[in-house]
Amino acid sequence: MAAELKVSRTTISNAYNRPDQLSADLRERVLATAKQLGYPGPDPVARSLRTRRAGAVGLMITEPLNYSFSDPAALDFVAGLAESCEEVGQGLLLVAVGPNRSVSDGTAAVLAAGVDGFVVYSASDDDPYLPVVQQRALPLVVVDQPKHVAGASHVGIDDRAAMRAMAEHVLELGHREIGLLTMRLGRERPDAGVVAVADPDRAGTPHFDVQGDRIQGVRDAMTAHGVDPQKLVIVESFEHQPTSGGLAAEVALEANPRITALMCTADVLALSAMDYLRARGIYVPGQLTVTGFDGIPDAISRGLTTVRQPSIEKGRRAGRLLHQPSRSGLPEIEVLDTELIRGRTSGPPA
Amino acid sequence: MAAELKVSRTTISNAYNRPDQLSADLRERVLATAKQLGYPGPDPVARSLRTRRAGAVGLMITEPLNYSFSDPAALDFVAGLAESCEEVGQGLLLVAVGPNRSVSDGTAAVLAAGVDGFVVYSASDDDPYLPVVQQRALPLVVVDQPKHVAGASHVGIDDRAAMRAMAEHVLELGHREIGLLTMRLGRERPDAGVVAVADPDRAGTPHFDVQGDRIQGVRDAMTAHGVDPQKLVIVESFEHQPTSGGLAAEVALEANPRITALMCTADVLALSAMDYLRARGIYVPGQLTVTGFDGIPDAISRGLTTVRQPSIEKGRRAGRLLHQPSRSGLPEIEVLDTELIRGRTSGPPA
DNA sequence: CTGAAAGCGCTAACAC
DNA sequence: GTGTTAGCGCTTTCAG
16 A cells, blocks of 8 residues: 555545545645556455445346346336435446356355345245345345245235236126236246246246236136136246247147137236237237236337336335335335236227 | 354365365365354455455446436447356446436445446546546446547447448438437537537537547548538437437427438437327338437337447457456457448438 | 465554 | 554465
């Protein structure tokens, strides 16, 4: 350290961190000499070690990156989180631990993150990195899923109720044969294929709580309407491609050609399904009702019947939970509101 | 440090970092005791201080966050960078220093970032944070702009040539009255308004090199075709809203109703302009030719005549430059290829 | 294969 | 308003 320019290290430190602790004149001189000597200012790492604050929060992304970066809802969440970090002058450290990477590498990355707290976004309940991030013993906020993580705060919505409301809407229109297109239900690729009808085993014990809750929501509504919930055809799209929804729609209609409504657990799925149906000359909602979930701008502008959830707000809340922890120190649960949007893609069955 | 479980600190350290340096049995015992004692493993910050490696790269974003998160081209860049970081097990630290924040706060954030290198994405040549990040004396990669930063590597395209090629295309179709819709040309909001014709002063000395080069490219082509480059109507959109392109189109057509071609420096601008024109009942390309820049998926699918640039690849390259620096240690310049896409939005003037 | 000692660069307490 | 001292938690020689 350049204490040798003329004064002690404290003075240097003060020059940078406490302008009021020394004469403006001296401070000027210190800074000038520093610049001249090429001293880049206090080392942030050393400072972090001493102050025990890293000045950043970690965002652990366990899904493949192209997944997160292609879903507007996920991006909105990140934007909201980034925004709340910017507000308080914190950095946001993306820790990507997708399937392209060995678990040990990923573990190392989580362990190496110099952060003051973690946000976990939408992980499966058996995610291998969850124990690792818990081990860090830092403030932790889980967004969306898993729904229950010991010691972690949570930000999410009532997926079951929201999806149930959507299913009520569909059932009230008169639909009885329903297909549900869902994102992956487990970390492992299903034997049946990348896009396939989920076998009862897999659909019965989903490792992604959000998907599970939404399935349950549909079944709740079916039961309430006297429809056998076992009749629901669930198609799982394991990957996240622009055409996934279309493929899933095709699989669903093959599995049960009498389906009159396709409910999707994400707008991106629904929009892709609509593209597929249009290409096939199938009219929406005349011949088939399609519903989504998320309320992304594209869905709204295309008139999709969907559930709007406040994705940006989720990010902001997650940030806030980290930046201004509750006085009790106990984890907090925030359940945000959703809104059913009746668009132009749902109508009575043909 | 929990050296007191039974052995020395070295042994603990080795247990975590050098499994081969001690008996598997002892290692087991150490790890078990650690878990029992609730020792979360080596502190990443202390380790970074000692090893002089932070395990992360910083991404400095000087534009407002909603700007970056609403432009697919910018997102693709981030995705590419994140991908290359994931590959090598590095984190990606977002340092947002937008205009919502005081310069001193932003400076502090840049100075506080515990990273091994920085990427600066698309900043103005007079950005106040540029000197700060340079002061850090870390490996630095600038993407897009400014085109020349001392000591920094650069990843970008030949904006001038790419835009010139597009202008040639437009001129060859016969257009002579051209409007150019561009992103902001300076950090300060122009006096004329958020969306306004850029006065010669402002258009003549743009602080965003990319925009400047693209303007120059259009003028090059005009000159080559014997058209007075001063006739070009340049409309600057200072902010980045979904309707910005439409507003800019309106301003351009008001300034010169004889315009037959609207060239845009971004697809998002062009698509918004198309929406506006459609709402006004103006046919593209029948009555007006519209061109874009970037080659985002939406533009391609809507048949926009545009320039495709490899945004994801830019991110990957930027990451690579940081992760595997040249052996010479000298800054490197990478100029990526672009491709002119002749879509369905350009045609002969009416 | 294991231990002792040094020190990364900084800031917080406290004395002057 | 300025200097002295101690130590954040770790890894890295170097000896045993």
